[in-house]
Amino acid sequence: MNLQKAQKQRIKLRIGLSSPSGFGKTYSALLMAYGMTQDWSKIAVIDTENGSASLYAELGEYNTLNLEAPYPPERYMEALKTCEKASIEVIIIDSISHEWNGKGGCLQIHEQLGGRFQDWARISPRHQALIDAILSSNCHVIITVRKKIDYSMDKDSNGRTKVVKLGLKDITREGLDFEMTTFFEIINDNHLVIASKDRTGLFMNKPEFVINASTGKKLIQWCDQGFGTGEEKVRLEIEACESIEELRLVYSKHNKIQDTIKPMIMAKKQLLENIQSQVISNTQIIQQSKNQENGIDNS
Structure with missing residues (x-):
């Protein structure tokens, strides 16, 4: 107790x-x-x-x-x-x-x-x-x-x-x-x-x-009150998205304010794409390094 x-x-x-x-x-x-x-x-x-x-x-x-x-x-x-x-x-x-x-x-x-x-x-x-x-x-x-x-x-x-x-x-x-x-x-x-x-x-x-x-x-x-209202609540939802698909779901759910939230959606989309590109790039670099160590020609 x-x-x-x-x-x-x-x-x-x-x-x-x-x-x-x-x-x-x-x-x-x-x-x-x-x-x-x-x-x-x-x-x-x-x-x-x-x-x-x-x-x-x-x-x-x-x-x-x-x-x-x-x-x-x-x-x-x-x-x-x-x-x-x-x-x-x-x-x-x-x-x-x-x-x-x-x-x-x-x-x-x-x-x-x-x-x-x-x-x-x-x-x-x-x-x-x-x-x-x-x-x-x-x-x-x-x-x-x-x-x-x-x-x-x-x-x-x-x-x-x-x-x-x-x-x-x-x-x-x-x-x-x-x-x-x-x-x-x-x-x-x-x-x-x-x-x-x-x-x-x-x-x-x-x-x-x-x-x-x-x-x-x-x-x-x-x-x-105390939980965030209006755009603030949507902003928190957008920030919590970890994939493009989740972002699409948030955008479609708030159809009444899509014009207002579109800049936030696009900014988050760009961030997720950048992260994805960086992950792919890092993966390629790691793979190239492994290939070189194993004597494999990447050319």
Whole structure:
């Protein structure tokens, strides 16, 4: 058991986004995801909202995976694995509420088992397995959550029962927001949001704002702090190349900034070619020397 200095580890973002229907969760999630990747093809939406994610297809060529009922946790986990295997960078789960309160979701499974408190011992591990799959994913994950108006039955001073409106409540198991890197709440139909939880420190206690691509850029920049960003990261990749083939792979991978990195690529290519030529030359000199020692005429 040893003490060690705390060091920031490279992480994948877990972003929550909640609101009532019609406040723009899907659209906001897509813009944020694009800001994180700058590449629509690296975004996938696990869509439980009857194909609503495809309504914004004009934004770019992102991917969709339509998930229909029933909605047990295991189907979400299977969808996550499908996206991960396809080399997706940002997965949007739109929405996770069906896993809790949809057809075949946790609440319905509990009811089918008998609705007893002890029946949660069979359901909670399945729900937690999904949360663990999200937290351990090698992709950035954005989760949308539906909100509903929450009520309670109270008694007034005369002992009469009355319905009390408590406000909006997320339709998912309590505590999901604490697992997120940042959790946004869209507070009105003008798409204004606030951060109710924020480990990045970028959005907490700040004025309301509208999520767009720059929100995603800020989050990725926060992730990359201390690891090198932008051209610096690519420069380190180029410097690490030990062959022309590795150099070609780096160049093709960063197709969005090829014009910017081309001078670095060409300089490294020239260096590798010079090294290769020197190796060949040295090999020839050594071979000639050996031949002379053995009395072989090289002319």
